[in-house]
Amino acid sequence: ALQCKYNGGVVPLGFTIGKEDRLYHIDPETAPIVQEIFSRYADGEPAEKIATSLNERGLRTRTGKPFVKNSFFQIFRNRRYIGEYRYKDIVTPGGIPTIVDEDLFNRVQQRFEQNKIAHGRPAKEDVSYLLTTKLFCGKxxxxxxxxxGTSHMGNTYYxxxxxxxxxxxxxxxxxxxxRKEPLERFVVDTAIKVIFSDEIIEQLIDLVIEAQQKENTRLPVLKDQLRDTEKRLANLLEAIEQGILTPTTKQRLDELEARKEALNTSILEEELKKPVLTREWIRFWLEKFRKGDVGSTEHQRQIIDTFVNSVYVFDDRVVLNFNFTDDAKTVTREEVLGSSAVDNAPPHPQTIRSGDFFVADGTEREPEQVKAGYHYGSGILPFAIFNSV
Ligand SMILES: [Zn+2]
Structure with a gap:
């Protein structure tokens, strides 16, 4: 088991077992199908639709049958896709090759769970109720x-x-x-208006910068030491140029050079551990986020998860509370249901409560970050908040 060899059972779609080594290998033919299923589901596509489109392309399950919605449930739950090898009670992370990255895997779990909660049983239709856990009865x-519910015309309403x-x-x-759709759309549109004002963006950037400085305590110390070493080195070189030499000068110079090199290496190592996001990069990333497709369920979900604190529904009005700002918004129910293109007055000057911050991490490759050797996950930009209100 410690060698993570195949130990019987149905081989999951996307893998083959080596004839000689009995190890899991990625099947170049079927692994892309697994990745496709995960990404499409994570992006909000109904499982049924994914199944139909795979079948139309002549693709089949591991057992050679056409895909049905239920074929995916096992696939989505299979942690082998993120490289986990399991034998009895022993789990070996990274024991087998990875087909799906963890971020995508987790997004699929989230959506899967949400559908289950929303329906109270395995999903009949594949609808995401994005406001679940944030939406409260005002009464x-x-x-x-x-x-x-289904109307007598046969249309389903959520x-x-x-x-x-x-x-x-x-x-x-x-x-x-x-009604679900207009409410969700209203909440998303309003969140974008409120949060993505220039003022709040600047404050968000400050928070991220502050947060990452707080996180890494070693890097500033190393950089200080490097500056100090460089200064001493410069002084020494100047002394040499001026012909001020003592028997220890050469030795001192070598020492400082070696120290400088060691510090540079340590700094690089620290930076590789976690990239330092520049203001420009964070702004660029937030802009991308702001301009994302508000029609996409996944984008709506990210906006709601990140920025919406709670929503209270009354018979005559709806009250929205956002993270990063104390400003609650009250609107009439008619306004919410009447239009998805919301036009509210610009928000008042906002304050961000200290202690809130978020860490951005995304797939958009900004040249500097790539050079730093940091690899971003695939898929839509993940956006996580820690310590959110
Ligand atoms: Zn109630």
Whole structure:
């Protein structure tokens, strides 16, 4: 087991087993299919649609059958795709080749879970309720959950409904259910307007810079030492130029040169551990984020996960609270449902509560970062907040 050899069972799609070595190898033919399934699902595509399109291309499952939605559930849960080898209770991370990077894998888990929670059982239709866990009934304070209904014309509509009303009936809470799509779209559009004002962007950049300085305590010390060494070296060289030489000058010079080199190496090592994001890079990245496709479910999800703190629904109004700003926004229910192109007055001067920060990490390759040897994950820019309000 320690050698991570194949120990029987169905070989997952994307792998082959070496005839001689009995080890897992990436199957160049089917591994791309696995990657495709993961990315398309992570990007919000319904599992059914993915299955149909794979079948149309003549692709088949590991057992030679056409894909159905359920074929994916095992695939999505299979940690071998992120390189984990498991034998009985022993897990060896990196024991086998990786087909899907961890970030993508986690995004798929998140969406998978969310669909399950939203429906309370394995998803009937593949709908993401993006506001789950952030949406509250204004009347009784209960979390609101997803629900769908079919009109007599046969169209399916998606709603959020107060959990209390859902479980115990109208007598316990009579908040009207609210349509899912317009609400989500309104929240996303408003978040973009509020958060991506020039002022808040500058404050966000300050926070990231501050956060990464706080994180790495070694780098500033090393840089100080390097500056100091360079200064001494320059002084010494000047002394040599002026002909001031003592028997120890050469030895001193060698020492300083060696020290400088060692420091440069340490600094490089530190920087490779975690790239230092420049203001320009963070701004560039935020701009990309702002200009992302608001029609894409994945983008909407990232905006909501990152910037939306909570949303309260009342019968006549909706109240939005955002991270990074104390400004709550109250709008009428009609306004929310009436338009997806929201036009609100520019936000007041904002304050960002200290202690909030986020770490950006993305796929957009900015030349300096690439040179620094840092590899970004694939897919849509991941955006994580730590210590968020
Ligand atoms: Zn309620």
């Amino acid at each position: 009784c304070g209960t979390l609101m959950g997803g629900e769908s 709603y959020y409904k107060c959990g209390n009303a859902k479980r115990h009936g109208k007598a316990h809470c009579d908040l009207k259910a609210i």
